[in-house]
Amino acid sequence: MLAGCLNGGIQLYDTSGNTLWQKPIITDSIKDVLGIKKLTDNEFLLITFGKGWYVLNLQSKNLKPLKIPDLLEFKLHSHFINYPNNIQRINDSTLFIATSFNVFRCIFKNDTIQSAESLLPHVTDLRNTIECFIYSTNKTLWAGTYEGFLYRVYKNKSLQTIRIPDNYSIRSFVEDAKDNIWVGTDKGLYVYNSSGDYLKKFTTQSGLLNDCIYGLLPVKNDSGVFASS
Numbered sequence: 001m002l003a004g005c006l007n008g009g010i011q012l013y014d015t016s017g018n019t020l021w022q023k024p025i026i027t028d029s030i031k032d033v034l035g036i037k038k039l040t041d042n043e044f045l046l047i048t049f050g051k052g053w054y055v056l057n058l059q060s061k062n063l064k065p066l067k068i069p070d071l072l073e074f075k076l077h078s079h080f081i082n083y084p085n086n087i088q089r090i091n092d093s094t095l096f097i098a099t100s101f102n103v104f105r106c107i108f109k110n111d112t113i114q115s116a117e118s119l120l121p122h123v124t125d126l127r128n129t130i131e132c133f134i135y136s137t138n139k140t141l142w143a144g145t146y147e148g149f150l151y152r153v154y155k156n157k158s159l160q161t162i163r164i165p166d167n168y169s170i171r172s173f174v175e176d177a178k179d180n181i182w183v184g185t186d187k188g189l190y191v192y193n194s195s196g197d198y199l200k201k202f203t204t205q206s207g208l209l210n211d212c213i214y215g216l217l218p219v220k221n222d223s224g225v226f227a228s229s
Helices: 070-076
Strands: 002-004 010-012 033-038 043-048 053-057 062-065 087-089 094-098 103-109 112-118 130-135 141-145 149-153 159-163 170-175 181-185 188-192 198-202 215-218 225-228
Touching (some): 033 087, 070 112
Antiparallel strands (some): 141 149, 215 225
16 A cells, blocks of 8 residues: 655555565655556656655655646646545546636556646636546546535536535545545535435544544445544
8 A cells, every 4th residue: 555645755564564665665756646547567646735746666665756748737737636535537638626726637658647627617716626526436526625516517517606604614525335425525424325415424522522624434335434633
């Protein structure tokens, strides 16, 4: 397992949780890692906080910046990424990747990016940047923003805008076994069904130890999640 850390670089573990590297890989650029996805048998895409995208060769431990053509970089703004729910594999060549400005369908060939297509049908206000996203099993894109908006784009590209109660920043998403979408925010955990209907809210008043939800993991075969704060 590769682990990307905040101010800790990249660490490698076996299936028992034992460290396989004596020291983590860490540089001035590769120290805050927000996302990791496999590109080839031995190469991984690393998305960092404020330092761009890199490719890690696992065997040699070599790091190199991902070469992004200028026209694609002008669209992507690869240095502007906020939270760890920012990358999702769709198929062998396609990754969905969120930056502060949009969610993009990125096509890769080995360790090279070929294209990037904006998936949200609007230009995001800089005051309301994209924080994270999820692409659900019914082919619906959910994107969360700094000011508490949920953008929901169905496969016909129609856009629905949902306001999180109390306008809290959105930090994480997960889909449970019943196709519900769980939304972690600065102030609690919100649940929506696959059609975008609001179902429930969880806070410290209903049992959470802390309201600021960073990460979510679905419970197998149930409409529940594990939440980290």
